[in-house]
Amino acid sequence: WLHGAPAPGLKTVVEMRVSAGKTRFEKYPGFHFDDESKRFDALTETLFESRLDDKGEARIPLKINIKDAPGMLNVHLKTRVFERGGDFSVDRITVPYSPFVSYAGLRIPEGRGWNGALYSDREQLIPVVTVDENGHPVSRRKLHVEVFEIQWRWWWQRTGNEDLGYYLRSRHARKIIDDYMSTKNGKGIYSLRFPQQTFGRKFIRITDPVSGHSTGKVFYTDYPGWWDQPGHGAPGGAEMLTFSTDKDKYRVGETVHIKLPKARKGKALISIENGNRVLETFWMDTEKEKDGARFVITDDMAPNVYVHISYIQPHERTDNDRPIRLYGIKNIEVENPDTHLEPVLEVADELRPETEVTLRVREKKGRPMTYSVFVVDEGLLSLTRFRTPDPWSHFFAREALGVRTYDMYKYVLGAFHGRIAGLLAVGGDADLVLAGEAKINRFKPVVKFIGTFTTGKNQSRTHRFRMPNYVGAVRTMVVAASPDKVAYGSVSKTSEVKKPLMVLATAPRVLAPAEETEVAVTVFAMKPAVKKVTVRVSGNELTEWEGARQQQVRFDKPGEKTLHFRLKVKKRTGAARIKVTAQSGNEKARYEIEIPVSVRNPRITRTHQAVLHNPGEVKDWTYTPFGLKGTNKTVLEVSVIPPIGLENRLNYLITYPHGCVEQTVSSVFPQLYLTRLTEVEPLQQARIKDHILAGLDRLKTFQTSGGGFAYWPGGTKADDWATSYAGHFMLEARRLGYPLPPDMLEKWLHYQTRRAAGWSDNPALSIYLRRSRQTAQAYRLFTLALAGKPALAPMNRMREIESLYPATKWLLIGAYALAGKKNTARSMMKETSVRMDGYRNDPYTYGDTSRDNAIILYVLSLLGEDDKAAILLEQVAKDLASDQWLSTQTTAYSLMAVAAYAGKHPGHGTAFKYTLDGKTRSVESGKSLMQLPLPARAGQSYRIAVESKTEGPLFVKLIQSGIPLESPDAAENNNLEMNLRYYDTNGNPVDPASIKQGTDFIAEIRITHPGTLPPYRNMALTYLFPSGWELTNARLDNIRRWKSSPADYRDIRDDRVMTYFDLQRGETKTYRFLFHAAYPGRYYLPSVQCEAMYDHRISALTGGKWVEVMP
CATH class of the missing domain: 2.60.40.1930 (Macroglobulin (MG2) domain)
Structure with a gap:
């Protein structure tokens, strides 16, 4: 344990994976020590699966017997230590392993010919070194030198066994040199002479006869007059001098x-x-x-x-x-000794929770210094094996x-x-980068920045802070610099934080309503005086306890013991707060946990609507909220424009679970215009502002180095449509006063301008792909014009293309209008229809017919074409108000288009009164649409009546929503096949309905394209797993036994993993997830869903069910 107590008898699993590494020795930069002809397949095995001894230790013999390695190997070790309550800590580390006692290295000089080829008509000198496994020089006699002539890589670099090693062992390889050489004090020169002029690819291998290690590398040869480089005809001098x-x-x-x-x-x-x-x-x-x-x-x-x-x-x-x-x-x-500061830190070896901590800082020789003090949880620092900052090493790093x-x-x-080749290369990269990745520790961390202070000559300073309710270990770090000289230093000290009686509770990261779990409470008695301990648990309104809430435990000697309490979550959402107290005489300890409680089934929406044609006309309904307590919502939506289902459509965008760049922009873009549509309360306006700023900030993670925007965070390839869509949002946000991240818009403008100028139409493409590319270019031109940087030449070239798709042409018309070319825009409008052929899904622009209607409505509203806009407004509003599925792109663009129209046509406002359970309220607004939240207490019925006070039609809609405890969806496959199975690490089937605690098992999902439709793009696999299961994050793992198919992106969270990919016609992709049954209890396993994010015809679903983790 971090606080110093041993952890005896805990179950421990150590896994090992051995993989090929890169052989490097610091004193020999530029030398090649690996054999390119040898292929090493990773070796994985479980080294240890047992319990720690009474001291909390385990000694594990490590035997690796690998002879034919290409060079140094990497040994990846993953250690898991399981607490009795189900939690576990993980340590991952990678260390180099030497399978040889000595190594041979060579350096191929850079030749004068094509691709650095060596001239074969003259002697070439190859530096060769021999070192032991620590990089110290050793002398060797009879190093075996072989040179092979190899053909082009068209077949020996294919997949399977047809690699370079296989080729060299085959009859196709021709050995042209078979020789021996020696090194003295680890150095030698091999004189490479070819028997005749030769051109092409060669492979040289040098083998150490003592260790059996070989180094091998591919190189090229040619001869003067064949691919000569200018200026290199004169003979070069051999230029190595050792001193x-x-x-x-x-x-x-x-x-x-x-x-x-x-x-x-x-x-x-x-x-x-x-x-x-x-x-x-x-x-x-x-x-x-x-x-x-x-x-x-x-x-x-x-x-x-x-x-x-x-x-x-x-x-x-x-x-x-x-x-x-x-x-x-x-x-x-x-x-220079004068550049070193030596700060001295005085702090106790052992600290106590919830008490004042005192520390004293001075410079060892009394020199003045300015310093900062940090106190950080040692477990948190070990996540990345964080070393105390050493400013001297940084500022005096090798140049x-x-x-x-x-x-x-x-x-x-x-x-x-x-x-x-020159023997020595120079550089400033001597600092070592550790290979270890992560230690996972579940303690609540301590992170404190005490401040920055200055001491004068021969002075010291004392600092005090209060240690929170924490047990473990903290590292106090002092980083110092001289205020008047170039001098730096740092010091750190780790102190255990503990007291005679301590308590630690473990439970799942998240819970769902109606789930049951065991809360494990570990009691630490650190002193002999702690004998009888009473432990009590309590919770808030979301929790209820089954069985005793108080237990006693007795200690005969210092140590730890674990107690178990059964917790059941009530049928509501929120945060479950658990408080654990322990007492033994005058010693007390407490521990608190807060666990999010959420239901992970989809929200269900029900609507009632009516049209009141004349003032005084009344419509009434009786409604009863449904779904779990805490998830119920009821909204009355009243408008003088056709209803658009604003509440449920906007909620769909904001709560959409996936987060590509299109979906990120779609979730916030319509919120820019909400005030055009409806009254917005100050609190809601503040939330909208936060959403938009968060969206702008998140966009930074998508921007590529070239200025475009990739579809997923960290991507390197820009997505044409999404780049224009993100830029469109940025321009509108800037116009409305929102600050943009520095340089993001400028980089985008540069990218758009370059892409617009370089675009050309390709009639050879299929009609659908060509239309997609044209529409993407038109949107690019539209956004450039909106930015005040119209690309007139590309606009004119596009205008000459015959039979442009209507949405494409309207975007181009909008570009001309925004560029000030009104006459050109009007001329094009006369010959452009607002009607178009219907289609379902464009995988490249994420659109469909409804989205394109919205684009045309948006452009018409900007241009002030009221008559044409009114025609499309009715259709766009009808789509929004319906119960039909709409993608995020279509939903967002439709809301934006209606808002653009409403902004130009505010109308005469909305007036009505409503009576709710006998209480009447009158409402008047200058907005076209009003939203009123209504009471929605679960289990209670309400009666509401709405009376129109507006001249003309008044559209009234009652929208109810809630989330059920269990998913009503049954298993189904729609144009997609999905199969799910569970098995343990030995391949034996596992029933997820009942799994024993401590079991490692794999969930395997196979997804198949049935072959009847075109290839599927932008597929999303959503796997929400039970609260009692812990997912192993494969991205952190250095032990990967169960491989999955490639994916475009993966999003891993506490209770779910979402995988995104494309699927070709007839293709099957398999995704495997490694779980650990961690916490005993009864949990809900939600439906596993796979869908095409922009085509609702393509989906597959498994039914949800209850599962148990058995103690």
Whole structure:
């Protein structure tokens, strides 16, 4: 436990997955140590499944016997420790594993030919290194060198076994070099000579005879005159010089001693360089100064410098095989003690909950400093293995070499021909990135920022704060900087937070009405004086307890014991609050949990409507709210325009469970115009503002680097229609005074302008795809004109296209009108109809006939074409008021279009009176539509009568909604086949109706396109799982045994997982979810649903049912 108590006897499962890694050694950047011809399939197994010992420990032998690996491997370990109440903590870590005692590495030089190919008519020098598993150099004799001629990758890189390794073992491979070489002190040069000029792809492999490790890499060869690169005809000098210094790290004031290889004659130019300039240069005569060169470390050399040496032999010298010019680079770390601050933190090793904590801060040498203090839950920090910030390491990180050096020696006719790759590369990326991903811990965290403070010379400061009701461990961190010098430092200390008696309760993350669960209460007795403990549980109005609410437990010695209480949730929604208290003598402890209680079935809506044609005409209804208590809503909607079902249509958009960019915009776009349609109370107006600002902020997660908007967050490919739709929303929001995230609109404008200019029509496409592309381009042009940046040339080109679809043409007309080309717009209007052929679903613009009617109505309203707009208003309103299914795109655009019309035609307002259970109220408004919330207490009946006071028709609609406890839907498949099965980790069938606590099991869902309709796009699989099951988040997991089909996006929450994908004709996709039966109790398993988000003809559903987790 975080508070230091051992956790004896807890069930523990450790799983291991071994996968291929990337073999790297810090001192040999640029060298290749892996064998590309070897394929390694991941190995997964359960290492340990048992209980911890009395000390809360388990020692697990790790045996990995893998011989033919391509190089270093990664061992992924996932550990789960299960509390007795059902909760579990998870640790995931990835560590490198070396299957070899030593490694061979090579570096292919960059050639002069095509694609970096090496010239085959001359000697090529290949640097080779041999190191042990820790990267230390080792000498090797008889390294086996093989070079193969391989054909183009058209077949050996296909799937299955036809990989490079298979090819090399086949009769098709031709070995053209079979040789041996040696390394001394871990270094060597292999002289690669081809027997004849050759062009094409080669593979070189070098094998260490001691360890059996091999390194192998594909490269190209050609010969001069074939794909020559200009300017590379002169022979290049082999340019490697190795030298050393007496040590790698120095302090300011120390002397660096440079040792060069023995040489008879020659001169060396030594340059001391840092990240941006040359600090010092001097010449050295290698014949006279045989002891090497020296220089003194100064302040400006921190945090590191590079020693760059250019060594030049006399041109006439040919008594050695070295090139006329060699160079080498070596990094030297430089540390200045004056840049280190040493803050001292004094805080107790053990802290007590709900008491005042005192901490004291000073600098060890009394230096002044400015510092910040943080106190954070250690369990929370371990989620990412967070290390205390070290500002010194950040500001004094190794700098990359910023000086580029050029010379002409390789263009001078040399006494040596050949070229090798430089041995050393330089860079500033020495910091290690940990591979561990996550520790999941369910404690309520402590996160406190105490503040930023300053101490003077020889001063200290004391800080106090109150520790909340928390048990575990906290880390106090102090990060400091000098106020007047370049100096930094930090310090941290972890303290256990505990007291003699502690209590911890565990329960599911979420619950649903009428569910039953066990609340497990773990009692910790940390001192021998704690003997008899009384534990009580209580709750709020959503909870009721079955059995005793008070239990006693006795301790003979310090330790922990777990008690169980049975909780039943009442048939209502809200938040269930559970309070646990424990007492032993004068020692007391308490723990509180708040659990969301929500029903996860779909909301059901029922409507009653009437038309009152004359003043004084009355319509009355009796209504009874339905659904679970807390979910009931009743709204009276009265309007002088045809009814549009505003309440249920807007609620549908706001509560829609999926969140692509189209649905995100659709949920907020119509809310910009609500005040045009109806009276909005100040509280509702504030909520609308929050919704719109949240929508604008969320849009940032969809924007690509190019400025467009992807369909899903984090996507890299922009969606044409959604990009215009999001931009349209941003422009309107900005016009109405909402602030936009910085640069988002500018990047969008740049993208739209570029795409509009580059678009061209393609008559070869199918009629439907061509129409989609044309409509997307017209919408793009419309939004650019709306932004005040009309693209006139693309608009004119599009106007020349014959037989444009009506909605496409109206968007283009709108673009001309907004661009100030009124005459052109009027001319086009005369020849454009508002009627069009019907269609169901356009998967590229997310539209249908109803959506396109709304687009035309929207444009007509902007243009002031009242007569034509009135024709479409009736149809759009009729669609909204009906019970027919409408997509989010159609719903949002229809509401926007009606609001646009209403904004131009406010009418004479609404006047009526209504009587509810004998009480009469008169209502008058200048708006075309009024919404009045009515009482909706479950189980009570109400009578309402509405009387018109308006000249002309008055449309009255009574809208009721509620969510039932159990889903009324039966299992069904509509143009889609869905099969669901459950099995354990050994493949044995599992009945979800009754699963034993602690069982790991898989839910497998197979979804098949029956092949009768075109391919399905934008499919959504929604799996809401019972409260007593815990889902393993595969994105966090490094142990993946049960693979699923690819998905475009996945949204994982506490009680559900939603998967999005496309489905080709006849295709089957399989999705698997790993669950753990965590909490004993009785829970509701809602329907599993798969649907096409823009075509309601395509759906599949399973029936909901009650399930149990058995203790």
